[in-house]
Amino acid sequence: MIRFDRATKTFGSLEALAPLDLEIKDSEWLGVFGRNGSGKTTLLRMLVGLSQPSGGQLLIDGKPPGPEDWREFRRSLGFMPERVALFDNLTGEKTLRYFARLKQVDLGEVMPILERVGLADAAHRKTSDYSKGMRQRLNLAQALLGDPKFLVLDEPIEGLDAHGVRDFFELLKSVKGRTVVFSSHRLPLISRIVDRICILSQGKIKALGTEDELYEQVNLPVRVVIHPADSASTRLAAAVDKLDSASLVSQNGRLVVSVAQKDKLRFLSDLQALSSEMHDIRIEEPSLEEVLLETG
Amino acid sequence: MKRVDAVWSIARKELSDRLRNQWIWTVSLLVLAATLAIAFLGAAPVGVVGAHGGGAILASIMNLAVYLVPLLALVMGAGAIIDEKRRGLLDLILAYPISSSEYFLGTFLGYALALAIALVASFVPTGVVLSMTTGINVFQYSLLLVLILGLGTSFLALSFLISILSRDPARGIASSVLVWIFAVLVFDLGLVGLLVGFGGQIPAPAFGAMMLLNPTDVFRLIAFTWVGSASSPLGLATVSPPFPAVVLVSAMTAWAIVPLWLSHRLFQKRLALDRLI
Numbered sequence: 265m266i267r268f269d270r271a272t273k274t275f276g277s278l279e280a281l282a283p284l285d286l287e288i289k290d291s292e293w294l295g296v297f298g299r300n301g302s303g304k305t306t307l308l309r310m311l312v313g314l315s316q317p318s319g320g321q322l323l324i325d326g327k328p329p330g331p332e333d334w335r336e337f338r339r340s341l342g343f344m345p346e347r348v349a350l351f352d353n354l355t356g357e358k359t360l361r362y363f364a365r366l367k368q369v370d371l372g373e374v375m376p377i378l379e380r381v382g383l384a385d386a387a388h389r390k391t392s393d394y395s396k397g398m399r400q401r402l403n404l405a406q407a408l409l410g411d412p413k414f415l416v417l418d419e420p421i422e423g424l425d426a427h428g429v430r431d432f433f434e435l436l437k438s439v440k441g442r443t444v445v446f447s448s449h450r451l452p453l454i455s456r457i458v459d460r461i462c463i464l465s466q467g468k469i470k471a472l473g474t475e476d477e478l479y480e481q482v483n484l485p486v487r488v489v490i491h492p493a494d495s496a497s498t499r500l501a502a503a504v505d506k507l508d509s510a511s512l513v514s515q516n517g518r519l520v521v522s523v524a525q526k527d528k529l530r531f532l533s534d535l536q537a538l539s540s541e542m543h544d545i546r547i548e549e550p551s552l553e554e555v556l557l558e559t560g
Numbered sequence: 561m562k563r564v565d566a567v568w569s570i571a572r573k574e575l576s577d578r579l580r581n582q583w584i585w586t587v588s589l590l591v592l593a594a595t596l597a598i599a600f601l602g603a604a605p606v607g608v609v610g611a612h613g614g615g616a617i618l619a620s621i622m623n624l625a626v627y628l629v630p631l632l633a634l635v636m637g638a639g640a641i642i643d644e645k646r647r648g649l650l651d652l653i654l655a656y657p658i659s660s661s662e663y664f665l666g667t668f669l670g671y672a673l674a675l676a677i678a679l680v681a682s683f684v685p686t687g688v689v690l691s692m693t694t695g696i697n698v699f700q701y702s703l704l705l706v707l708i709l710g711l712g713t714s715f716l717a718l719s720f721l722i723s724i725l726s727r728d729p730a731r732g733i734a735s736s737v738l739v740w741i742f743a744v745l746v747f748d749l750g751l752v753g754l755l756v757g758f759g760g761q762i763p764a765p766a767f768g769a770m771m772l773l774n775p776t777d778v779f780r781l782i783a784f785t786w787v788g789s790a791s792s793p794l795g796l797a798t799v800s801p802p803f804p805a806v807v808l809v810s811a812m813t814a815w816a817i818v819p820l821w822l823s824h825r826l827f828q829k830r831l832a833l834d835r836l837i
Contacts, residue, residue, distance in 0.1 A: 275833075309834075312656055338656055343655035345652050347646050347648055349648060366566065366570075368565070
């Protein structure tokens with residue numbers, strides 16, 4: 265288990281991470297989200313020991329790690345940094361063999377891992393000939409060397425198209441049971457596969473929890489879009505008036521009502537009485553992107 | 561993982577990368593061509609054309625080494641470490657079970673081995689030709705080769721310091737060329753200027769000590785002392801007092817170790833502050 269205990273990071277006068285409390289449980293998949301400059305990469309760099317907290321501390325299994333603890337921790341760590349340019353002059357196989365030696369992993373693991381990430385056929389091609397998706401898979405392959413217990417993936421789906429993202433997620437299924445920390449600014453995509461979400465903004469945790477808990481914490485209103493019959497508007501306005509938290513706007517002949525989550529059921533119940541005066545109704549829960557924008 | 565294995569893994573990768581670099585082999589070939597030309601023409605100043613006159617030839621090869629070896633070493637190491645950082649590889653490698661000191665040492669070792677191979681390839685064939693044609697003292701030539709390797713290592717250590725100070729490969733190359741011009745050309749002109757300015761009245765120990773401030777002059781002094789038969793064309797080295805061998809060797813060693821130690825310290829400090837580039 266890893267815990268940030270009031271950990272901070274400053275660069276001169278710039279506070280990249282404000283005092284931060286965060287616990288990452290064993291086998292948990294945690295998604296770290298935020299806009300560019302929100303502190304995601306700083307958090308991940310601290311997590312793998314590339315950057316030390318300016319204040320507070322990072323605890324691994326309950327104690328602050330010393331140099332030898334870091335060495336031990338990194339034996340069971342797989343790290344996939346953002347925008348890494350692997351060795352252009354080496355083949356995929358030679359690249360992995362180099363990293364396998366650094367991790368003192370049996371070189372016999374190299375080809376099976378390349379097969380696992382779908383690069384066996386390209387193993388003997390130079391990585392300079394690889395596509396973006398292939399490079400990402402090779403990058404993941406080096407992170408998977410030695411069957412790590414802990415994976416830290418910084419923007420792993422950055423630049424991948426929809427197929428690439430789907431393939432990448434398929435690959436990740438094989439590491440279920442491991443602790444995985446992702447960072448991304450593509451929240452809706454990653455939120456499907458993580459257990460908890462941590463939203464960072466200006467170096468602070470703005471929201472932390474499961475997807476449902478996040479909706480509760482942020483409490484964005486639900487939108488009810490109504491296609492009314494001619495006379496519905498007045499009665500609808502009356503129904504909205506009963507609720508303190510609701511607001512009504514008219515858009516292209518539709519009525520859009522924003523209702524607080526706590527009033528949602530009551531409003532829908534009131535609306536039922538007007539059902540004969542409506543052609544159609546659509547209920548829109550806020551998206552995770554809206555949650556991210558709201559918190560950011 | 562054993563520390564030595566980690567260092568060697570990094571060194572092997574760097575060595576292989578450097579040896580793939582065509583620029584190094586091009587320069588090595590040029591140096592080889594120049595040394596072979598000297599082997600046949602080097603005694604021309606003393607009126608002998610052809611592979612004769614071993615002492616003068618050795619002196620010419622020494623002078624060639626003073627110009628080209630520092631340049632090769634400085635340009636080779638100009639982007640060391642910083643380039644890896646810019647490509648994101650440094651972060652990746654340091655997230656493996658390897659310390660930053662092991663990484664630093666492994667990188668320097670890889671560069672130093674590549675430089676040594678390039679220098680051996682440049683100077684040994686000429687030595688073989690000379691030993692067969694002029695009966696040159698093989699021991700003296702071997703000693704010269706060791707000195708050339710020491711000179712190269714000193715400037716490679718300087719190039720690591722320049723690279724980490726400059727934070728950018730392009731700026732690193734520009735700074736390296738300036739350091740080369742200063743060490744090879746400007747420094748000695750400055751000393752000559754001082755000598756003339758003081759009417760030749762600078763005490764010999766003080767003048768000698770000033771020469772120790774430049775690794776190319778340390779190289780010349782050692783060559784002057786140890787490869788003595790070729791002393792005549794060695795410029796300022798001939799007006800310096802003879803130093804005990806231990807002082808000269810210590811100075812040459814210091815020129816390799818001090819810049820390397822400083823660059824390691826700076827690397828560690830900037831790494832800790834996340835300000836390597």
